């Protein structure tokens with residue numbers, strides 16, 4: 097079992113994912129971030145996202161030290177990484193799906209990215225999978241990982257977040273409004289620049305949504321995040337908020353409020369096989 101993929105974020109370190117988890121379901125937040133419980137499974141969608149991200153990181157790292165990889169090398173790398181990392185913590189939530197559906201999707205996303213973006217991308221890489229961290233108050237540290245930090249050919253600093261999600265973001269706070277712009281805010285401070293671009297690249301569609309972050313916006317974003325982290329720290333009740341996401345929640349076998357339809361019960365069955373149904 098790959099424990100690090102399932103481990104919670106500790107203590108007073110607040111990531112965007114942690115705050116988003118509280119918004120989506122306070123009980124899941126309590127299990128994961130306050131009680132430190134491990135989720136019983138990883139959905140195959142999450143595993144696919146990690147596998148694709150690993151290959152993207154490798155593509156840019158390889159290009160930085162020698163010839164850029166071609167499409168066949170990229171797909172070989174993806175297949176190898178999938179086979180090596182796939183373990184029994186990964187669950188196919190949609191019970192009618194076969195694993196090949198996700199492998200094919202990963203190949204399609206990487207091929208599209210290679211042809212439409214990577215092959216003509218002349219930007220410079222500043223950092224890959226870069227951990228960013230800023231102390232916002234005595235008890236609150238914001239942290240996150242930027243997929244890629246770079247500079248355009250014209251020298252503009254940017255942060256990009258790769259998304260394998262089914263739909264593109266809508267610009268709202270927990271969709272696109274905070275995550276990449278917060279990372280850009282950290283990068284601005286680290287590089288003493290006056291502005292940076294924050295982007296989301298949607299790998300299923302080959303589209304990128306950009307935002308500009310200057311010093312004033314960065315200060316607002318960090319202040320907003322501090323408010324959200326303070327609200328999380330002050331929360332005293334953690335009600336269940338059941339819904340569609342229950343099928344993808346690794347606590348669904350132990351949660352008394354879980355709502356998991358049979359057709360999306362692959363994760364639940366996986367958890368039950370592990371003896372995680374406690375009630």
Ligand code: SF4
Nearest residue numbers: 121124342345351354
């Ligand atoms: S199963 Fe649903 S209600 Fe229960 S913790 Fe998970 S997301 Fe929340």
